[in-house]
Amino acid sequence: MKKRKYGRGKMGVAETIHFLVWGPWTLALLLGAGVWFTIKSGFFQILGIRRWWGETAGSLMEGTEEKKEKYKITRFQSACTALAATIGTGNIVGVATALAAGGPGALFWMWVSAAIGMMTAYTETWLGQIYRYRRADGEWMCGPMVYMDRGMQCPLLGTLYAALAVLASLCMGSMVQSNSMSGTLKFAAGIQPLWSGIWITMLTGLVIAGGTRRISRVSERLMPVSAGIYIMFSLIVILSCWEKLPGIFAMVFREAFQIQSVGGGISGFLLSRSVRYGLSRGVFSNEAGLGSLAVLHGAAEDTTPWQQGMWAMFEVFFDTIVICTLTALVILCADYGGPDGSNPAFGREGAALTAYCFSVRLGIFGEILVSAAMTVFAFATIIAWYYMGRQTFQYLLERLSRGGYFGISRKNWEAVYRTLYLLAVFAGCICRLQVVWLVSDLWNGMMIYPNLLAILWLSGQVRYPEKGSR
Secondary structure (H helix, E strand, C coil), rough: CCCCCCCCCCCHHHHHHHHHHCCCCHHHHHHHHHHHHHHHHCCHHHHHHHHHHCCHHHHHHHCCCCCCCCCEEEEHHHHHHHHHHHHHHHHHHHHHHHHHHHCCCHHHHHHHHHHHHHHHHHHHHHHHHHCECCCCCEEECCCCCHHHHHCCCCCHHHHHHHHHHHHHHHHHHHHHHHHHEEEHHHHHHHHCHHHHHHHHHHHHHHCCCCCHHHHHHHHHHHHHHHHHHHHHHHHHHHHHHHHHHHHEEEHHHHHHCCCCCCCCCCHHHCCHHHHHHHHHHHHHHCCCCHHHHHCCCCCCCCCCCCHHHHHHHHHHHHHHHHHHHHHHHHHEEEEEECCCCCCCCCCCCCHHHHHHHHHHCCCHHHHHHHHHHHHHHHHHHHHHHHHHHHHHHHHHHHHHHHHCHCCHHHHHHHHHHCCCCCCHHHHHHHCCCCHHHHHHHHHHHHHHHHHHHHHHHCHHHHCCCCCCCC
């Protein structure tokens, strides 16, 4: 996410609201909840690594196959859909911004946010599974709005969350991602935003028209290949600079604990840019605490709450500990963060910074790689967030209409949301999105509060698997 500047007047009010939503108290709440779930689980993400790794990536490496049926969503497909939603522009733009604003120490605090967020992700996904239910059309309804409604007996809170999630899907899930794709295609291939908007909207329409099953199958094919290619070339760059790695890691740990001169002591540490940007970008990237993972895992068949919870843990781990770390190391291997600030990487932001650092070792191919990764990751996020938005839209419609749908069929209402989503995708390609970025951050931030309230309220019901082997 690029650092943005806004004018005064009305935008000043919006920025004030943004600060209230995403202030240090929000990060403290997220971390506090994550620490509580970590203690409650007996540090399962660390001591139980053999168990959760074996149930997720380990099962794939061992060749364990799920029985695929035409009308069922497998656990792996559900995990790929969730990964599609989390692995996006934040893994490239967000990491670059965190390092530019917070220095190399921000990487350490991204690790901290992921380690703690893994148990938050487990908790919300576990609750989503035990409270999910089938709708009349046979599809699952799952997510924070359901466990707020059925677990807390508070449908009003569920309705609020669903409304915020729908708004987030029409901003962050569609417009922001398509804008990143459009900008990347213009930079890399010279394609004008109007034409990229037409093609991106058409391609999105073809995928989402097939419903949950097509979204899951496209994600299943798209994410392993695209993430695998990105990992491979990131490792090529990093290993070509292997002699720099000890110094880079020393710099990361050293700067992670530097105390700001302003205020000094604990207050200065809490105001440290490394802490603030590392934690906030980690949360932005892996989405632990937003509740989106609980929705995205709702369609999985032949599964248990424990299995889906561990897949959610793996997704947070893979998104931040793996992909974000690789991006950060590529940037740092290009000597970004050096003491004199004379490196040509300085002054660049977001995807431009990441592209430059890849090109240092890979030449023009490095810029092409980053552009392709940005495009694929953003598109995967678009289709995954459509599923997220559609689920919450359906719940919102059911609650507001009391099942009557205001005299309009459910399919027609779904067509209305699909049309709005595609219009948002197209608008994102051709518009300047400074305001949309700000508003998107607001919706995402506001989703955190009702979700954390619910999972803390219901945390006594959550059960954790044993830490031993499978």
